[in-house]
Amino acid sequence: MAQEITVPQLGESVTEGTIAEWLKQPGDGVAVDEPIVSLETDKVAVEVPSPVAGVIGELMAEVGDTVEVGAVIATVMPGGTPAGDGEEPARAQQQREEGREERSEKQDDAEKSSDGASSEAQALSPSVRRAVLEHGLDPSTIKGSGKDGRLTKEDVLAAAKAKQSGQGASTSAPAPSPSTAQPSSTGERREERVKMTRMRQTIAKRLKGAQDNAALLTTFNDVDMSAVIEARGKYKELFAKKHDIKLGFMGFFAKAACLALKDVPAANAYIEGEEIVYHDYVDISVAVSAPNGLVVPVIRNADQKGFAQIEKDIANFGARAKDGTLTMDDMKGGTFTISNGGVFGSLMSTPIINPPQSAVLGLHRIEDRAVVIDGEIVVRPMMYLALSYDHRLIDGREAVTALKIMKEAIEDPMRMLIDL
Structure with a gap:
């Protein structure tokens, strides 16, 4: 008897998802707990595993379809023989291959008669x-x-x-010779319409909602990265040997942010109705680039963690974001956000807060610049910092103070050790 595959619970308040990709096709063999389909939700991609070993039967939804939690989307024949093992499966496999070849031939013919796009x-x-x-x-x-x-x-x-x-x-393939680059000389212009993923739609709504509902303002400062760069250079090998993780810049900024948020609690709070919710802990959301968009997993209790654990959390989030294995729980909550546009080469930006949070710190690229120190022009590795905040809750004085504390902690890391 066929085993039905249903859409699992996707997280709190999430009632539906979208079929992103079928990882298995009818006739394919599947092992227990092997993923058969990837679902997209508002925040993460979720792979649905097979509860039994067998052969994929019928697929009841197509890529792009919206499916609700509990809906049947496929069937598995337990203990079946994968296509290619035995006479009947082999015949089914042959029919599928013939179908693919036929579709491929039709596709090639259509392409040859259209704009020359490759198959x-x-x-x-x-x-x-x-x-x-x-x-x-x-x-x-x-x-x-x-x-x-x-x-x-x-x-x-x-x-x-x-x-x-x-x-x-x-x-990369070799560049085509002028004699083969015919499509560019036709003067034809093409457009392609691609439906936004659920994650991208959610990102768009949240960012626009932040602009509509909060009184956004950004304050800037610059920071001399010499001390942090020197500390990393001096201790990176010992740090990696002891903790099995590289010592990065984000650990320094996370600890500097914890120091500032302790002194300026409004930057670690948010507005809920007519009340202000303050936190006696710091959960830092770290903006991570994933294949389908920006996600913000949370380093919980960052104020209680050391550099090593913060760096391990960040590395883990980055790897899982790339693999698409982050969960709803990974991104739930968060009291403050750090976004590092510097890894992409950004010089300066005005980041948008991550609702319902009230502040976000934007990091940028490090570059050598001429600065005046003790009356002399010297070259220092400098970075621009940007703190965007909800002016309804955070006054300008508080925002500037918080950013100044972060700057001073980065320029003199000893402050983070003695809680100054």
Whole structure:
């Protein structure tokens, strides 16, 4: 008897999701707890595993469909034989292959008669297509590692990382010769409409809601990173050897923020109705770039954690964001946010608060600049800091004070050790 696969509970107040990608197709073998489908919710992507080992039967929803919690989306035949093992499955497999070949031939014919777009671009899965659009890459320049050379999401992310680091896509194909670059001479312009993912829709609503509901203001300062860079250089090897994690900049800024929020509690509070909710703890939301958008997992009780645990939490969040395995609980709560646009090369920005929080710290790239110290012009590694805040709750004096405390702690890290 076929085992039904239903949409699991997706988190508090989340009642539905969207089919992002089918990881298994009818006739494919599946093991117990092996993911068969990826669902997108407002905040995270969730993989639904098979409760039994067997063969995938019928898929009852298509990519892009919205499905409610508890809805049946597929069936699994327990103990069945995967296609390719035995005469009947082999015949089914052959029929599927023939169907694929027929569709491929039709696709090739259609492409030849249209604008000359490659079949590789047309065969992208939804998740790969979103990743390509998100990172602004040309899929024809990326070598696929999947079956039959198909592109995978990992291929796209690797190419994006290589492009970001300035190395360029190492898997890029040779540039076409002028004689083969015919489509560019036709003068045709194309458009493509892609439905926003649920996560992107939620991000858009929350950011716009923050602008509509809060009185946003940003204050700036700059910070000399010499002391932190020196400390990292001096202790990074010992730190990594003892804690099995690299000593990064975010640990310093997280601890500096905890110091400031203790002295300026309004920056660690939020408005709820006609009341102000203050916290005697610091849960720092760290903005992390994921394939489908920006997510903000939370470092809980950051004020009670040391540098090593904060760095481990951040590294764990980054890896899980890339893999799409962050959960709703990882992003629940948060009293203050740190967003590091510097990793992408940003010089300065005005970050938007993460509701219902009232403040967010924006970090930017480090660059050598000429500054005046003790009457002399010297070169120092400088970074611009930006603190955006809800002016309904936080006065300008409090915001400037909080940012100044962070600046002083970064320029003199000893302050973080003696709680000054």
